[in-house]
Every structure is written in structure tokens, then in C-alpha cells.
Amino acid sequence: MDGRDCFLLAMTPRHKAPYLIEGTLWVDATDGSIVQLQGTTSKSSSFLTGPTQVMRQYASVNGFSEPPTPAQSQTVPSLAGPS
Numbered sequence: 001m002d003g004r005d006c007f008l009l010a011m012t013p014r015h016k017a018p019y020l021i022e023g024t025l026w027v028d029a030t031d032g033s034i035v036q037l038q039g040t041t042s043k044s045s046s047f048l049t050g051p052t053q054v055m056r057q058y059a060s061v062n063g064f065s066e067p068p069t070p071a072q073s074q075t076v077p078s079l080a081g082p083s
Contacts, residue, residue: 005029015044019052033065034058 006026013020023039035058040051058065 004035006035010041013042017041018043018045018052023054028060031060033060035065 005028007029007031009027009038011021013019013022018041019070020042021037021039022042023037025037026035027036037058038055040053042051044051050070056067058067060066
């Protein structure tokens with residue numbers, strides 16, 4: 001990813017919760033820093049919404065992985081049905 005050799009790790013929570021993520025983690029093969037996290041929450045935070053999609057890329061700043069731009073999106077179904 002972005003010219004870096006990475007290990008891809010599958011993340012599966014042991015139990016479901018709104019703040020646990022099920023998805024993929026990219027880890028730099030050279031220094032072990034987190035490169036990217038992508039997935040969905042294992043449980044919806046509300047019965048009116050679906051699971052939240054999460055994608056976060058990290059940059060190496062002074063040897064630490066820091067998220068430069070957090071991003072998340074959520075698909076909210078309409079109670080009236082598809083539009």
C-alpha cells in the first residue's frame with residue numbers, strides 16, 4: 001500500500017459491540033506500524049441504522065502511526081422504504 005510492504009490482518013471481535021470493528025488491518029512489514037484500518041462496526045449503535053462503515057489511514061509521524069484524516073460513513077435506511 002502506497003509503496004510499503006504490508007501484512008494484511010483480519011479482525012473479528014470475540015463479541016458484538018457498537019465500538020468493535022470487524023474488518024482488515026494493514027500493518028507495515030518493516031516497522032510494524034499501522035497503515036490502514038477498514039471495516040464495519042460489529043453491532044449497530046441503533047435499531048434504526050445499520051452498521052457504521054469505518055476506513056482510517058495512518059501516517060508515520062516521528063515514528064508513530066497517527067490518523068491524518070479520520071473518515072466514516074453510515075448508510076441510514078429510510079422508514080418509508082427505498083427512494
